[in-house]
Amino acid sequence: EAEVAQSPRYKITEKSQAVAFWCDPISGHATLYWYRQILGQGPELLVQFQDESVVDDSQLPKDRFSAERLKGVDSTLKIQPAELGDSAMYLCASSFLGDSPLHFGNGTRLTVT
């Protein structure tokens, strides 16, 4: 079964450093999402892409977070500078249509020290 690929699986960084996460969605999935999940909570949407276009980034802290999906396939989420409060699981998901199930990757666990 096709999967959403994410890397790295774990990332430890010091505060004020830059970090980047990569996601490769399931082939053919036009919609791609980045979610942040704090331990013990549900995922919260950071940004949603339709092909290469951002359709929702209202919850993305744009002073430090950026996301791109230049060719409408894989995507990168960047944090610069990282803060202690950014420690969380960063999940990527994709879907074929907007109201079809989201398929998640196994996430990147970020620890900021």
Next chain:
Amino acid sequence: GESVGLHLPTLSVQEGDNSIINCAYSNSASDYFIWYKQESGKGPQFIIDIRSNMDKRQGQRVTVLLNKTVKHLSLQIAATQPGDSAVYFCAETAYNFNKFYFGSGTKLNVKP
């Protein structure tokens, strides 16, 4: 904004018993709902979905019930197994929004 929440943060059941996990949502315009299972260190895994034109849908050992009148969703797991131990999330979206909202999750502990 929209709110999706769960009544019970932790549910403990005996192996072989049936489990019921509940979820309340607040957006009456929501028309598509999904249950996810998340094991430790992994991403959420799709279990079952239901659209608002249905009130019940069955899968393998799982059933989702939707009560639009009271905006309530439930996941029933039959003959719960140790492998069912995980955190379960409900998610909802309204077609026009294409945005999914997740509840805070219920942890299911299955005792052997």
